[in-house]
Amino acid sequence: MLPYTPGEQPAPGKTVKLNTNENPYPPNPTVVAAIQNAATGALNRYPDPVATAFRRAAAEALGLPGPEWILAGNGSDEILTILVRGFVGENQKLRLPYPSYILYRTLADIQGATWEQVAFEDGWKLPAAFGNTPDDVRLVFLPNPNSPSGTVLSLEEVESLAAQMTCPLVVDEAYADFSGANCIDLVKKHENILVTRTLSKSYGLAGLRFGFLIAQPHVVSELAKIKDSYNCDMLSIAAATAAISDKTWLGDVVAKMNATRDRMTDRLTQMGFDVTPSYANFVWCTHPSGQHHAMYEFLKNNQILVRYMQFPDWGDGLRISVGTDDQIDALFMLLESHLKNL
Numbered sequence: 001m002l003p004y005t006p007g008e009q010p011a012p013g014k015t016v017k018l019n020t021n022e023n024p025y026p027p028n029p030t031v032v033a034a035i036q037n038a039a040t041g042a043l044n045r046y047p048d049p050v051a052t053a054f055r056r057a058a059a060e061a062l063g064l065p066g067p068e069w070i071l072a073g074n075g076s077d078e079i080l081t082i083l084v085r086g087f088v089g090e091n092q093k094l095r096l097p098y099p100s101y102i103l104y105r106t107l108a109d110i111q112g113a114t115w116e117q118v119a120f121e122d123g124w125k126l127p128a129a130f131g132n133t134p135d136d137v138r139l140v141f142l143p144n145p146n147s148p149s150g151t152v153l154s155l156e157e158v159e160s161l162a163a164q165m166t167c168p169l170v171v172d173e174a175y176a177d178f179s180g181a182n183c184i185d186l187v188k189k190h191e192n193i194l195v196t197r198t199l200s201k202s203y204g205l206a207g208l209r210f211g212f213l214i215a216q217p218h219v220v221s222e223l224a225k226i227k228d229s230y231n232c233d234m235l236s237i238a239a240a241t242a243a244i245s246d247k248t249w250l251g252d253v254v255a256k257m258n259a260t261r262d263r264m265t266d267r268l269t270q271m272g273f274d275v276t277p278s279y280a281n282f283v284w285c286t287h288p289s290g291q292h293h294a295m296y297e298f299l300k301n302n303q304i305l306v307r308y309m310q311f312p313d314w315g316d317g318l319r320i321s322v323g324t325d326d327q328i329d330a331l332f333m334l335l336e337s338h339l340k341n342l
């Protein structure tokens, strides 16, 4: 079985963390106040097993008809687990694009299922065959924007892939708030399009562990049967409800991070990197020297952690998360000094 190795999580301190696509800014103060308020409440009682307050607020914020379109989970990773558990039986298959989020494969392995990867073509497009699912493929994952590339497929491309499929297509929208587009309207039209979301990235709440699924109500009610009984705790439900309700905070932080991402793209390109145009809160870049691992080591020795990624039969490179402007300036300085010595 392929183990999933999460990104390095150093003890809080001097390290500049640009390796796991978190939000570099502190969360919304309204969210912190909601946690404090909930902490003085009924912690001796179990939480609402289906996070009704959050689901109502999310339906309102995202223009969905009602809370029955949403399933809340302990991070979107838990939602992905529920999806694999629900749709893919032993010896059946999960399909995913390559390279993309490695955890999908591990979830299939844990389930006793198999997986097949379909490689992206040039320009991070997917071959039409991605949508052509034989009977044993029971679930398809598509991160949009994709990680590590930060690239997106258009809504038309997603819709036409799903139309070909004989199984559900899960569009993993962990980074969709940074791209300005999403598949929620497609979920309303097609029962085989499901969307997953997280509060770990744009909302700056990775430490909280809160994610959710958007799907047609009969899909949500079936999947709810296989979740753990109290999968979201009372403090997280209160925090997530406050977070999802504040669109102004979200819009401001996303605009700020996207501006930094565009600055990263320009400056790294000037330094000679090949930077994939990104619609997420990170950039994927390669350098003609091929010295990606050495660059990762050099940066790490200087307290900046980026993600070195190597994909067998495909290649390697650096995935660098958007940081604060000061953090990114420090990254530029270090990389420039390193490149001079190559």
Ligand code: PMP
Pocket (backbone or CB within 6 Å): 074, 075, 076, 077, 078, 101, 143, 147, 172, 174, 197, 198, 199, 200, 206, 210, 211
């Ligand atoms: N999907 C993708 C594509 C991701 O990169 C991540 C973050 N590692 C997740 C899902 C999981 O996010 P979380 O469990 O923090 O909600």
